Amino acid sequence: MASKSKIKGSAYEAKIRDLLTKELKIEFKRMPLSGSLEYLKGDLWTPFDTAAWPYCIECKHYAEINWNNLLTAKSTELYQFWTQTIREAEVMKKKPLLIYRWNRSKDFVCWNDDLEIDQYIYVNAFEHEFKMGLLSDWLVKYKKLNNI
Numbered sequence: 313m314a315s316k317s318k319i320k321g322s323a324y325e326a327k328i329r330d331l332l333t334k335e336l337k338i339e340f341k342r343m344p345l346s347g348s349l350e351y352l353k354g355d356l357w358t359p360f361d362t363a364a365w366p367y368c369i370e371c372k373h374y375a376e377i378n379w380n381n382l383l384t385a386k387s388t389e390l391y392q393f394w395t396q397t398i399r400e401a402e403v404m405k406k407k408p409l410l411i412y413r414w415n416r417s418k419d420f421v422c423w424n425d426d427l428e429i430d431q432y433i434y435v436n437a438f439e440h441e442f443k444m445g446l447l448s449d450w451l452v453k454y455k456k457l458n459n460i
Contacts, residue, residue, distance in 0.1 A: 324373035325355050328411050328419070332356065335451050336460055338365060353400035367409035367423075368401035377414040379444075386438045394422055394440055411447055419447035429453045 322342075329340045340356045358365040372393050379390045393410055401408035410422040422435075424442045429452075432445035454460075 324413070325371045328369075328371050329356050331419075331447075332369075332451075335455065340369075353403045354397075354406075366407050366425075368397065368404040368406040369409045369411060370397040370400060372410070372412040373414070374412075375415050377412060377417075382435055383437050390422075391438065391440050394442055397422070408442075410442075421445060421447045421450045423450070427453060427457065 325342050329342055332338070332340045338358050338361050341359055343352055343355055343357055354368040355371045356369040370393065374389065377389055379388065381388055382390065390412075393412060394408070397408040397410040407425050408423065411419060412422075413419045422442045422444045427450070428443070429445050429449040431449065432443045435442050435444060
């Protein structure tokens with residue numbers, strides 16, 4: 313029997329899969345075998361448009377994700393998630409995209425390319441460098457830049 317945290321994570325991946333498929337008009341699927349294949353990493357992928365989609369997506373839903381200590385703690389959950397996302401993106405030869413939330417929060421996204429949204433936080437601390445903002449804002453900008 314799967315643990316509550318595995319069920320929660322799987323449900324979140326399915327939610328984000330459905331959202332991205334609807335918003336971006338590309339079919340997203342959950343990664344087969346939960347990314348345990350050494351050549352397929354991340355939580356979501358685009359099986360019918362793999363080459364065109366530029367990101368390796370990692371999804372996280374935890375009860376609590378603290379990012380108020382990003383400038384004072386060398387190790388935070390968010391840094392651990394970002395490090396995992398970068399590692400998996402390197403395997404896939406794609407850009408990292410971390411999508412996360414905590415209980416009763418909105419969905420957030422972290423990325424490190426040139427895409428900019430109106431409101432975001434730029435993090436550059438302890439050898440980590442990324443932008444962080446609301447997923448809804450990121451999607452609006454991504455769709456506009458890609459004429460979707």
